[in-house]
Amino acid sequence: xxxxxxxxxxxxxxxxxxxxxxxxxxxLLATKGFDAVTVDDIVAAAGMSRRTFFxxxxxxxxxxVRFLAxxxxxxxxxxxxxxxxxxxxxxxxxALWVPLAACNDHPEHSERARVVVRLILDxxxxxxxxxxxxxxxxxxxAAELANRRRVDxxxxxxxxxxxxxxxLALDTVLQRWQPGDxxxxxxxxxxxxxxxxxxxLDAPAASQAAG
Amino acid sequence: xxxxxxxxxxxxxxxxxxxxxxxxxxxLLATKGFDAVTVDDIVAAAGMSRRTFFxxxxxxxxxxVRFLAxxxxxxxxxxxxxxxxxxxxxxxxxALWVPLAACNDHPEHSERARVVVRLILDxxxxxxxxxxxxxxxxxxxAAELANRRRVDxxxxxxxxxxxxxxxLALDTVLQRWQPGDxxxxxxxxxxxxxxxxxxxLDAPAASQAAG
DNA sequence: CACTGGTTGACACTGAGTGTCACCGATAGC
DNA sequence: GCTATCGGTGACACTCAGTGTCAACCAGTG
Numbered sequence: 041x042x043x044x045x046x047x048x049x050x051x052x053x054x055x056x057x058x059x060x061x062x063x064x065x066x067x068l069l070a071t072k073g074f075d076a077v078t079v080d081d082i083v084a085a086a087g088m089s090r091r092t093f094f095x096x097x098x099x100x101x102x103x104x105v106r107f108l109a110x111x112x113x114x115x116x117x118x119x120x121x122x123x124x125x126x127x128x129x130x131x132x133x134x135a136l137w138v139p140l141a142a143c144n145d146h147p148e149h150s151e152r153a154r155v156v157v158r159l160i161l162d163x164x165x166x167x168x169x170x171x172x173x174x175x176x177x178x179x180x181x182a183a184e185l186a187n188r189r190r191v192d193x194x195x196x197x198x199x200x201x202x203x204x205x206x207x208l209a210l211d212t213v214l215q216r217w218q219p220g221d222x223x224x225x226x227x228x229x230x231x232x233x234x235x236x237x238x239x240x241l242d243a244p245a246a247s248q249a250a251g
Numbered sequence: 252x253x254x255x256x257x258x259x260x261x262x263x264x265x266x267x268x269x270x271x272x273x274x275x276x277x278x279l280l281a282t283k284g285f286d287a288v289t290v291d292d293i294v295a296a297a298g299m300s301r302r303t304f305f306x307x308x309x310x311x312x313x314x315x316v317r318f319l320a321x322x323x324x325x326x327x328x329x330x331x332x333x334x335x336x337x338x339x340x341x342x343x344x345x346a347l348w349v350p351l352a353a354c355n356d357h358p359e360h361s362e363r364a365r366v367v368v369r370l371i372l373d374x375x376x377x378x379x380x381x382x383x384x385x386x387x388x389x390x391x392x393a394a395e396l397a398n399r400r401r402v403d404x405x406x407x408x409x410x411x412x413x414x415x416x417x418x419l420a421l422d423t424v425l426q427r428w429q430p431g432d433x434x435x436x437x438x439x440x441x442x443x444x445x446x447x448x449x450x451x452l453d454a455p456a457a458s459q460a461a462g
Numbered sequence: 463c464a465c466t467g468g469t470t471g472a473c474a475c476t477g478a479g480t481g482t483c484a485c486c487g488a489t490a491g492c
Numbered sequence: 493g494c495t496a497t498c499g500g501t502g503a504c505a506c507t508c509a510g511t512g513t514c515a516a517c518c519a520g521t522g
Contacts (some may be wrong), residue, residue: 054500061471078477089502098260167386168379175378197423201447202417211415236412240451261468261519268469289508300471436521 132206186251209233340449343417420444
């Protein structure tokens with residue numbers, strides 16, 4: 041019972057097919073727009089069958105969103121690894137930096153990522169799917185934050201809202217980044233966005249629970 | 252060129268059909284779950300044709316989301332009407348109270364609204380669509396907030412993020428309200444949620460713009 | 463009565479997504 | 493070397509969402 045991603049013999053092939061599909065899809069979608077491209081177009085470009093596409097991706101949206109959203113576990117891990125005494129705003133900033141770091145370090149990935157971000161923000165269906173993914177992140181971040189503050193996430197709105205504010209900051213960064221010019225600005229944009237929510241993230245944990 | 256909702260002769264009929272469709276849809280969806288109900292089921296229950304359904308609602312999701320999300324204009328109007336000197340947290344709290352006021356005043360509507368909220372929060376596709384609608388609200392709220400603070404929404408992340416935080420508060424209220432017991436708690440939940448984001452909403456407008 | 467504007471149902475169509483099955487290639491056991 | 497098996501694949505048929513089209517209908521109006 042091997043659980044994926046272990047032996048290179050067949051798994052390499054799988055990855056190759058997935059990459060081929062993803063590359064073909066992103067190229068077509070980015071140039072023609074989301075609605076103007078059918079799955080048939082994608083598989084034709086990749087030289088595979090329709091059925092195969094859906095074996096690798098749950099939906100047409102999935103190809104695009106997965107490209108940005110596969111790093112959920114890393115974010116939580118990073119947050120859990122931050123020192124407990126660190127202010128939430130700093131810990132969250134570091135955690136959400138994880139998915140952005142790859143773009144920041146590898147400009148060749150960055151360009152493609154920016155195209156995908158633009159595509160997501162411009163396409164209602166994709167934007168919705170992206171937000172859906174963010175909801176999962178928010179729940180996981182909230183659980184970890186509740187753990188940090190030793191509060192009950194069912195009675196205290198803080199964890200959920202703090203997670204939401206952090207993701208709002210990320211969203212704002214992405215929205216301001218995509219038309220941009222220089223990757224180095226990413227860190228600066230994050231700082232600006234987190235500066236706005238920091239007063240709420242780091243407010244003393246008093247009175248607001250009660251209820 | 253009358254723009255809908257003026258003469259009662261034909262418009263009443265339209266509204267009647269829309270209500271019939273909506274009622275049938277909500278009843279089925281709430282009891283059987285979103286994915287288990289097809290549009291055919293809905294129109295069969297309402298005694299109309301499939302095609303008619305799509306003349307009134309853009310999609311199956313639309314029936315549900317529109318039930319909660321048709322009040323965008325009222326929210327903006329309320330925000331614009333708040334005194335300019337009022338802190339953003341207070342003004343936004345009042346603005347977002349508008350759609351909730353109806354539920355609070357009419358318990359018979361409240362019960363149905365709560366069912367719809369539960370349905371939306373439980374269904375990924377609906378939740379995403381709901382957030383998509385919120386994005387529009389956020390943009391409109393942000394524009395109004397930028398107007399209030401006399402800042403440029405393109406360089407200052409505050410307006411967009413403040414709007415996002417307010418909607419996050421609303422989201423949190425809805426999430427904590429639906430399993431609840433008493434409608435009067437709505438106001439209290441709003442107060443709690445806004446207390447969390449208030450420190451950021453009302454922070455002095457300094458340094459964070461720059462860039 | 464004929465005319466007009468708006469609504470409706472029936473039908474056909476595209477496209478997403480799923481289930482099924484036969485096939486193919488590689489590996490394991492004889 | 494032959495065969496059983498197993499994962500992946502393509503072909504096909506199917507459901508369902510959503511759209512375009514058209515003929516029929518039902519006011520109100522000349």
